[in-house]
Structure formats: structure tokens, C-alpha cells
Amino acid sequence: KQYRIAVIPGDGIGKEVMPEGLRVLEAAAKKHGVSLHFDHFDFSSWDYYEKHGQMMPDDWKEKIGKHDAIYFGAVGWPAKIPDHVSLWGSLIKFRREFDQYVNLRPVRLMPGVPSPLANRKPGDIDFWVVRENTEGEYSSVGGRMFPDTDREFVTQQTVMTRIGVDRILKFAFELAQSRPKKHLTSATKSNGISITMPYWDERVEAMAKKFPGVKWDKYHIDILTANFVLHPDWFDVVVGSNLFGDILSDLGPACTGTIGIAPSGNINPEGDFPSVFEPVHGSAPDIAGQGIANPIGAIWSGAMMLEHLGEKEAGKSIVDAIERTLAERTLRTKDLGGNADTTACGKAVADMVD
Amino acid sequence: KQYRIAVIPGDGIGKEVMPEGLRVLEAAAKKHGVSLHFDHFDFSSWDYYEKHGQMMPDDWKEKIGKHDAIYFGAVGWPAKIPDHVSLWGSLIKFRREFDQYVNLRPVRLMPGVPSPLANRKPGDIDFWVVRENTEGEYSSVGGRMFPDTDREFVTQQTVMTRIGVDRILKFAFELAQSRPKKHLTSATKSNGISITMPYWDERVEAMAKKFPGVKWDKYHIDILTANFVLHPDWFDVVVGSNLFGDILSDLGPACTGTIGIAPSGNINPEGDFPSVFEPVHGSAPDIAGQGIANPIGAIWSGAMMLEHLGEKEAGKSIVDAIERTLAERTLRTKDLGGNADTTACGKAVADMVD
Ligand SMILES: CC(C)[C@H](C(=O)O)[C@@H](O)C(=O)O
């Protein structure tokens, strides 16, 4: 079978890292006999917006909705275009309209990556953050009253649906069950957020009954962030609401020093729509155009894409190649203390794939 | 002037650390000629609940509402009483009904405290988290519909009022202005929480105009938590909503290894109502009754209380004594690698006060 991939580089360093991501994908595909076909799109970018006055063409869903996956660079350029136009006009639109209700990110201490935590070795930290990606705190219900008076207030509703909560929990429990430790941690704040969070807890308890082989626990988000720093070795799969998952999946990579190289998947598990794979970093206007961006976030996202497509071996070969490249000082980019440029680093990883 | 302090030990280790807090307060008061009068109360505890079926007497406001401050231990015992009864029946009631709209917590790397972060020295990290303490995400507006069907959903409104947001920002800007670095950081998430958080940002911008001497910046909460780990030296005063402040004021102390000894103030700046000073740690049922709890969180909270009452010198003498005690290995409790019990540690700090 040939996989059809929609490639969207987007803005800034997105355009610089994607060629390296594609280079490595092609190397892995060749070694493992996987057939990939790439279609390139220029929308979801400031350039496109400048020409067309919108982030994407009206028929964007027809253009990319039938692909097997979407390989994405980065979007946004706050100095030129407000986030709510650029992000809500593309990335968040994908999540909602392609029902990518899982946001999946690894937290892994890699060899050769300087970690801000003391006394942790590669292997000590290795877990996944599973984030609800369509509802919760990112809602569009709310508004403002009595503007410019002392009575002024704004309100925004957090919304959790039975369907929305249950399906993300099911995904997280299944992931936990597939791993050696079979351990799930749920992020809550039911002692403070007194309506939605107790509901989340209730659904976790109900779902847990269907997965008797999975050990589970829960922490309030405040102490959970503390435990990411103090006891990152405690975790295996961590599941949270849209906001809590967002926080944990930046904090986790920060604890392992990998925030610049972390990958992510915005996944529609049923495959009714394509999933989006993108590096966690953004378009980074400050270093765009210099050829020094670290391509590993994009490359690693490519590996997640292959795994999602069912090509586990090919995906794993990329992650292994990343680990070996990171361990060799000279082949890394500046941000990690090496002296390779974006292309040199991408080529190094591609060469390591086997 | 004599200050009248209401003393509420509460539950678990709250009852063990408070005598040490009082011991140190008395030592500092004596040295600095401050007159303190203590009234002791047994409510806001499981013991009281067991006898009376409620956390506090009906006339709790008359009993403690006229005191100059409330010195609090810890409340809660989840195995015996649900959090929403114990916490919402006391601690959160104080915050709301005594309009303690500021929650203030220091984040400081102390000598002799093992920090989970690599390569940080005492002096590198020294900032305050200012948390809105009455509204925001901790609201009581919301509910559930269509229970036990596929249509089931819950909703909870985040509520931000002009009055509520402006007064916490004013407090935070004033605090920043009083410090050498004059730097304020605001926690936002306006790219995802698209109604309330842009409003928060708007009010920050308006308030900043009144404090031209204060440099300010803002970060989305996800990257802000990452920066607490990666660049804790960037911060001076950090202000956030009820939920964001809650998270940051657990994460911050975790980064400095001080979560077990951190203090907090729930402050009504106008003095219309008494403020509550309490250690960040809870009642810790697992170690209660063993006499090994670290009293420094309570002691440090006493120092914050003195500073709030205007007795800066006396307050500072306690913080200095804490620093010197922590630096001496043997006088610390087990949790910090020492071998002193609660009383011995309390006595040691009291002896150091000058
Ligand atoms: C116990 C809980 C309700 C409380 C809060 O979330 O406010 C606590 O975490 C705190 O920070 O004082």
C-alpha cells in the first residue's frame, strides 16, 4: 500500500525543518520497504494569508481530508498576524474539524541532551502525555457584559461531554495497557474546579473498571506539575483535559531538556479523518531564515506518523537514529551545544537510519 | 499596639507544627518588642466536625473576624471527610468571605535545601507568585445535563470580574515596583482560552500604564511552567489567575526543593478582614502523630504574617533564622536529610532568631 501524506510546512522555521523531516522519512521508507507519496501545500501560512486574506482555501477539507496523514511544520507569526487568526484558522481548525481528539506527546530523557533536572539518566524518564484535544477549557461559549463599568465581567465555559471525556480516557487506558508498566495517571483539580473536574474523575473511575490490568492514580494538577519535576520516574501514561494536557506536555519535555526537539501527534484514532503530526516548537520568527533550527522535532514527528500508519519498524528506526545522532556532539544543532546546521543534522539522522 | 492573632491548628501535622510556629513567633516578638496575643480555636478540623457535624460554628465570623490575622495549620483528611466538605467548609470559605483576594507565595532557593534543578545556587532563584484567590476558574456556576446518556455534558464557567482582575493586578504591580528588579510576569493562555484570557491580558496592559517603572511580560501558561524549570532566574513577581496561580505556586517551590517548607498568605490587603497565613503543605495523614513533620512551613508563614502586620524587622529575623537553620544539616528534619524532630527543629530556629 502507498501512503498519501499531505505536507504543510507553514511559517518560519517550519519551512526549514520540513525538508529534513522528509529526507529522513524517505530514508526510513526505503530501508523498510514503505511507500510514501507526498503532496505539498502552501496554505496555513502567513505567505498564503498575505495573498488570499485567509489562512486556507475554502476547499481545504477536500484538498487534504482524504490523505492518510498530514505532516505539518509550524504556523503563526504574531508580529504579522494575530494568533486567533493564524492558529484558530488552521491548527485548531484541524483538531476540531478532523476530530483529532487525541494530542499525544512523548516525554523521554534522551542520551546527550542536557536536562535541567539533577541526577537523572536516560531511561529514568519515559512516559506519554495524552491530552484531550477538542473540548474542555478551549471552548467558544462565553462572553462579556457591562463593558467599561465596575460591573464588567467575562465568562467562559469549560465544557466536558460524556462522549468527549470517555473516548480520550479509553485511548489513554488502552495505551497504558499496551505498555510494560501498565500505569495510568489522571490529572484532576476536583478540590478547586468543583463541577467539571469531579465529573472527569467519575468517568476515569468508570473507565478504569474496563481495564482491570491497568494500575491508575490521580493527582491534582498543582502537585502533579511539582511531581513532574520531583519524581518524573513515577509516570507511564498521563492523561489530562485540553488545558491540563497542554501544560503537562510542555512541562514534561522541559524537564527532559527536549522542548526544542519534542514531537506531537494530533490524532483521530478511528481514521475517519487524517491525523496531524508536528513538532512541538513553533515557527520561531527570531531564528527563522538562518538555517540553524533543530530539525529533530519534525523528524521525530515523522516517526510518530509512521507508527500511527502502522509502520512500527520504520518509525522505530527513526527514533533510534535520533538517539544515536543526539549522542554524538558534533552532529547536533547549536541549541544543544553542537555545531551542525539544520541540513547537516537532518542528513546525519538520515544516514543513521537502518 | 498589641496584635490579636487567631490560632487554628486544624488537622494532622497542622497540630504538630503550630506549637513550633508559635514558639518562633514568640522569640521574634520578644527580641523586637512586638506584642502578640494568641486566641486558640479548635474548629476547621475533623475533630470538630466529628463532634458538631460541621467544620465551623455558625458564629465563626464573629469569633475570628475581628482579629488582626489568622495563623493556620492545615485542614483536610480525605479518608474521613471529603475535600469539598473540609476545604470548602473552611479554607475556601475564609478566602471568599474574608475577601482574601491575594494568595502570596515566595519561590526561593534556600541554602542547604536539595533542589531538583541542576546547577542552581541560592540567590539564583528568588521571586513571588501572586495568585488571584477568589474568582476565575474556581467558580460555582455550572452544572450537568442529560445524565447517563450519550448527550451527557457538564459545564463550569470561569468568571473574571473587572473589580476582581484589576485589584489583583494592582497588588502585583505594586509588589513588583517595590522590588529592586521591578519586573512583572503575567500568566496567560489567550491563544487557547479565547475569551477570559484575552480579557486578563487587556487588563494587564491597562494596569501597566499606571506603573511605568515596572517592566512586564507575559507567557502562556504551558511555556511558563517550562520556563520555571528552564529559567527560574528570569522571574521577579509572577501573577496569575486562581488556577494558574495555584499551579505556579506548587511548581515554583518544587523547583527550589522547598515544597515541604513553603509558606503562604491569603491576604485581604485593605485589612477589612483578617488574612490567613498557612504552610503550603497539608495535614499529611501519612506522617501525622510521629513528631517528624517539618515545622518550617508554619514558621515561615509566621514570618509572612509579621511582615503583613507591618513588623518587617521581626519577620525578617525569622526568615534569616530559617536560612541559618537549614544550612546546618543536623538541625533539619528527616525530609531534608537531617535528624531533628519537629520540636528540635522549632527550638533550633527559635534560638537562631536575633
Ligand atoms: C486545597 C486546594 C483547594 C487549594 C487550592 O487549590 O486553592 C490548595 O491547593 C492551595 O493551593 O491552597
Ligand SMILES: CC(C)[C@H](C(=O)O)[C@@H](O)C(=O)O
Ligand atoms: C498554539 C496553541 C493554541 C497550542 C495549544 O494550546 O493547544 C499549543 O500550545 C499546543 O500545545 O499545540
